[in-house]
Amino acid sequence: MRDAVPNLTTAHTAPLLRFESLLLARAADIEAWFRKQWLATAPPFYGSVDLRNAGFKLAPVDTNLFPAGFNNLNPAFEALCVQAIQAALGRVLPDACGVLLVPENHTRNQFYLENVAVLRDLLQHAGYKTRIGSLRPELQAAETLRLESGRELVLEPIRRSGDRVGVDDFDPCVVLLNNDLSGGRPPVLENLGQPVTPPLGVGWSSRLKSQHFAIYHEVSAEFGALLGIDPWLVEPLFRNCGQINFKTREGEDCLAGNVELLLEDIAAKYKEYGVREEPFVIVKADAGTYGMGVMTVKSPDQVRNLNRDTRKKMAATKEGKEVTGAIIQEGVYTFERWNEPGAGEDDQGATAEPVVYMIDQYVVGGFYRVHGGRSNQENLNAPGSTFKPLAFAEPCSHPDCTLPPDARPNRFYAYGVVARLALVAAAREIALALAREPVTRRAEAA
Amino acid sequence: MRDAVPNLTTAHTAPLLRFESLLLARAADIEAWFRKQWLATAPPFYGSVDLRNAGFKLAPVDTNLFPAGFNNLNPAFEALCVQAIQAALGRVLPDACGVLLVPENHTRNQFYLENVAVLRDLLQHAGYKTRIGSLRPELQAAETLRLESGRELVLEPIRRSGDRVGVDDFDPCVVLLNNDLSGGRPPVLENLGQPVTPPLGVGWSSRLKSQHFAIYHEVSAEFGALLGIDPWLVEPLFRNCGQINFKTREGEDCLAGNVELLLEDIAAKYKEYGVREEPFVIVKADAGTYGMGVMTVKSPDQVRNLNRDTRKKMAATKEGKEVTGAIIQEGVYTFERWNEPGAGEDDQGATAEPVVYMIDQYVVGGFYRVHGGRSNQENLNAPGSTFKPLAFAEPCSHPDCTLPPDARPNRFYAYGVVARLALVAAAREIALALAREPVTRRAEAA
Numbered sequence: 001m002r003d004a005v006p007n008l009t010t011a012h013t014a015p016l017l018r019f020e021s022l023l024l025a026r027a028a029d030i031e032a033w034f035r036k037q038w039l040a041t042a043p044p045f046y047g048s049v050d051l052r053n054a055g056f057k058l059a060p061v062d063t064n065l066f067p068a069g070f071n072n073l074n075p076a077f078e079a080l081c082v083q084a085i086q087a088a089l090g091r092v093l094p095d096a097c098g099v100l101l102v103p104e105n106h107t108r109n110q111f112y113l114e115n116v117a118v119l120r121d122l123l124q125h126a127g128y129k130t131r132i133g134s135l136r137p138e139l140q141a142a143e144t145l146r147l148e149s150g151r152e153l154v155l156e157p158i159r160r161s162g163d164r165v166g167v168d169d170f171d172p173c174v175v176l177l178n179n180d181l182s183g184g185r186p187p188v189l190e191n192l193g194q195p196v197t198p199p200l201g202v203g204w205s206s207r208l209k210s211q212h213f214a215i216y217h218e219v220s221a222e223f224g225a226l227l228g229i230d231p232w233l234v235e236p237l238f239r240n241c242g243q244i245n246f247k248t249r250e251g252e253d254c255l256a257g258n259v260e261l262l263l264e265d266i267a268a269k270y271k272e273y274g275v276r277e278e279p280f281v282i283v284k285a286d287a288g289t290y291g292m293g294v295m296t297v298k299s300p301d302q303v304r305n306l307n308r309d310t311r312k313k314m315a316a317t318k319e320g321k322e323v324t325g326a327i328i329q330e331g332v333y334t335f336e337r338w339n340e341p342g343a344g345e346d347d348q349g350a351t352a353e354p355v356v357y358m359i360d361q362y363v364v365g366g367f368y369r370v371h372g373g374r375s376n377q378e379n380l381n382a383p384g385s386t387f388k389p390l391a392f393a394e395p396c397s398h399p400d401c402t403l404p405p406d407a408r409p410n411r412f413y414a415y416g417v418v419a420r421l422a423l424v425a426a427a428r429e430i431a432l433a434l435a436r437e438p439v440t441r442r443a444e445a446a
Numbered sequence: 447m448r449d450a451v452p453n454l455t456t457a458h459t460a461p462l463l464r465f466e467s468l469l470l471a472r473a474a475d476i477e478a479w480f481r482k483q484w485l486a487t488a489p490p491f492y493g494s495v496d497l498r499n500a501g502f503k504l505a506p507v508d509t510n511l512f513p514a515g516f517n518n519l520n521p522a523f524e525a526l527c528v529q530a531i532q533a534a535l536g537r538v539l540p541d542a543c544g545v546l547l548v549p550e551n552h553t554r555n556q557f558y559l560e561n562v563a564v565l566r567d568l569l570q571h572a573g574y575k576t577r578i579g580s581l582r583p584e585l586q587a588a589e590t591l592r593l594e595s596g597r598e599l600v601l602e603p604i605r606r607s608g609d610r611v612g613v614d615d616f617d618p619c620v621v622l623l624n625n626d627l628s629g630g631r632p633p634v635l636e637n638l639g640q641p642v643t644p645p646l647g648v649g650w651s652s653r654l655k656s657q658h659f660a661i662y663h664e665v666s667a668e669f670g671a672l673l674g675i676d677p678w679l680v681e682p683l684f685r686n687c688g689q690i691n692f693k694t695r696e697g698e699d700c701l702a703g704n705v706e707l708l709l710e711d712i713a714a715k716y717k718e719y720g721v722r723e724e725p726f727v728i729v730k731a732d733a734g735t736y737g738m739g740v741m742t743v744k745s746p747d748q749v750r751n752l753n754r755d756t757r758k759k760m761a762a763t764k765e766g767k768e769v770t771g772a773i774i775q776e777g778v779y780t781f782e783r784w785n786e787p788g789a790g791e792d793d794q795g796a797t798a799e800p801v802v803y804m805i806d807q808y809v810v811g812g813f814y815r816v817h818g819g820r821s822n823q824e825n826l827n828a829p830g831s832t833f834k835p836l837a838f839a840e841p842c843s844h845p846d847c848t849l850p851p852d853a854r855p856n857r858f859y860a861y862g863v864v865a866r867l868a869l870v871a872a873a874r875e876i877a878l879a880l881a882r883e884p885v886t887r888r889a890e891a892a
Contacts, residue, residue: 039541083808126844127481127844362532398524398525
């Protein structure tokens with residue numbers, strides 16, 4: 001019988017232990033380094049980072065600026081979230097009092113709606129009047145949804161008056177986006193007098209994964225220099241192709257060529273570190289989310305001979321937007337597996353990856369994304385995945401030097417460190433996006 | 447059989463319920479008001495507040511700027527403390543990296559030493575190199591103490607070089623005082639280039655309780671105006687005498703006169719609110735701590751006819767300093783009682799009062815001070831008191847509007863609100879103390 005906790009099932013634990021020991025020994029320097037980063041570039045309001053732990057490396061593979069799983073966090077961390085929200089909103093507008101929360105438009109996804117309700121409750125518990133402004137064009141009056149948890153959600157149509165938005169008679173000080181803008185920048189939120197956070201410019205209508213990981217490359221190089229380690233230990237390599245059309249097969253050569261080059265780079269690294277696993281890459285839309293259009297690739301031929309179904313799946317992302325750019329990212333094995341309590345010793349468990357949640361500069365919790373039907377080389381953010389909210393008994397926020405490096409608080413601290421590296425990259429990405437906005441839009445500054 | 451939780455054993459619950467309902471209904475306004483206070487005046491680095499809940503009123507009776515019971519907090523709140531410390535130190539010095547923690551000099555009090563160890567661990571978990579600099583004049587080299595919890599504490603003699611202090615080769619960015627300076631301002635900490643927080647000027651060698659409560663009077667008036675309530679509901683009335691010498695009976699008339707006037711004022715308030723309890727006052731040293739020199743008084747005659755033993759006890763406070771001023775404070779009944787698990791229904795339980803801990807602007811936890819040998823009219827901060835660290839399952843930081851006003855999170859929220867009112871007063875007190883320092887000392891600014 002095993003506990004309901006993730007297990008790292010790999011022979012490659014020695015490099016991970018060395019890495020975790022290093023983080024423990026240098027924790028004060030690492031935290032001082034992060035503080036310098038946040039002084040130079042303000043952290044995003046919030047973010048979540050998908051990590052993959054391969055034992056020989058631990059790296060972020062996706063950074064979400066509109067996290068949608070607050071309902072999956074351990075409720076014991078509520079006070080931590082509340083405190084971090086107070087810090088985050090204090091940064092956006094010190095005397096803010098009312099918040100307009102703008103969620104995604106889909107109203108059938110119960111999990112997402114629970115996330116919105118939890119986020120609203122957290123904002124209210126932090127002492128902010130909070131109402132939910134919907135971008136749904138057909139919504140004419142307030143609509144009350146009763147959720148499975150028993151919570152109620154009141155969605156109200158956003159009304160604009162001059163350079164301010166609100167709902168009904170509620171004039172908020174801040175607009176908080178939990179809508180990733182896959183459908184484009186909503187005109188009703190353009191050129192507002194109220195700050196919008198995260199800013200419109202980092203919605204998926206403008207954001208590129210390749211830019212995030214290009215900045216992450218710089219961040220991991222700086223962090224590697226701080227600790228004297230190879231940044232590859234915390235970084236997925238990547239390449240990108242600007243114009244890809246899976247329907248017309250435009251850009252196929254670029255894709256196949258980059259897949260080949262990246263596989264070679266990974267193979268060289270595997271050789272350097274004595275890793276005997278097979279290199280693989282992940283091909284996904286450069287702009288977009290929701291785990292659509294994500295493909296595991298082990299040879300250039302694979303992207304030359306796609307069947308019609310795969311082409312169709314790769315071509316469309318959320319809200320039907322066509323993929324025009326692709327990122328080819330080093331595939332990072334996850335050697336974490338989730339065992340249900342009572343599972344036998346011979347039960348391998350389901351493939352799992354940690355997701356770390358942050359508000360402002362603070363790690364506030366996390367959970368495991370678990371998928372029984374996917375291998376350790378595949379994207380787990382797909383239909384069929386479940387969430388294990390209670391897995392993280394500790395919030396990843398601090399190490400305990402009296403315990404061994406692989407004790408849970410310390411492994412989770414490593415997760416918190418690497419997730420925050422991705423958050424530093426996201427902060428720089430936001431600063432760049434704001435600099436690109438016309439001056440009148442800079443009031444959005446987060 | 448009852449749970450190991452405090453019970454409010456009083457008939458006067460109706461006013462408390464009204465007050466708690468009001469706090470719930472106005473929580474967003476209250477939090478916005480607190481945010482305005484912290485923008486106007488930075489919160490202290492930390493503080494703890496002793497509250498008394500009489501049912502008909504809920505008031506702070508003591509505000510400690512050098513809290514010494516971090517070991518009594520629920521360990522589940524560690525992450526909350528860590529996050530708040532990051533905010534607090536970020537405020538003192540954004541790029542701080544090393545902290546010199548300066549504790550009290552007494553080394554035999556195991557409870558206090560555990561507090562120092564917990565505080566050191568919290569600072570380290572927050573990512574700050576932390577060492578302990580002792581003011582003990584006889585300490586020549588590092589001394590390692592092994593505590594009952596298994597923790598180790600290394601006390602090192604403070605060394606000064608120019609306008610900086612440190613220990614050994616450790617040059618800290620910040621000096622954090624956990625020594626209340628009852629023995630005076632240590633010359634080694636005067637005119638430092640490093641910030642000292644809390645500043646020397648609010649040690650007990652300079653601080654007066656009467657000043658704190660005079661400022662608290664203003665704060666509670668502002669808060670009363672915000673909510674449209676009588677500030678008396680959250681405030682103990684007080685009077686003070688400047689020169690008192692219990693040995694020579696100097697100032698006895700002033701004391702007796704003020705006791706009489708204050709008892710009359712309390713009686714008038716009791717009449718206004720239909721309270722049938724007997725009014726009483728607490729006489730204590732205006733400067734000083736540790737619950738020495740604290741007396742419950744019900745008539746002016748009582749202070750005219752003190753016996754020799756009581757005079758002697760009243761005349762001395764911590765570190766033998768003579769009492770020269772006294773504060774006469776409205777006595778606030780505590781109607782909270784602590785029942786051990788398994789106690790019968792007829793067991794009244796021990797007298798209890800809540801103590802709320804704050805770091806920066808955040809409530810981070812609390813505990814009950816329990817004393818089986820003292821009545822609900824007496825000071826509980828006395829030999830024989832115990833602490834119930836696990837009593838507060840919630841950190842007092844936020845209300846839950848879906849629960850009734852007297853549900854634990856909401857009663858504790860009320861405690862968190864009133865404790866923070868005292869923290870606002872302490873913040874203004876610190877600002878005044880800093881303004882009184884010569885300009886060269888202002889680097890201490892917290």
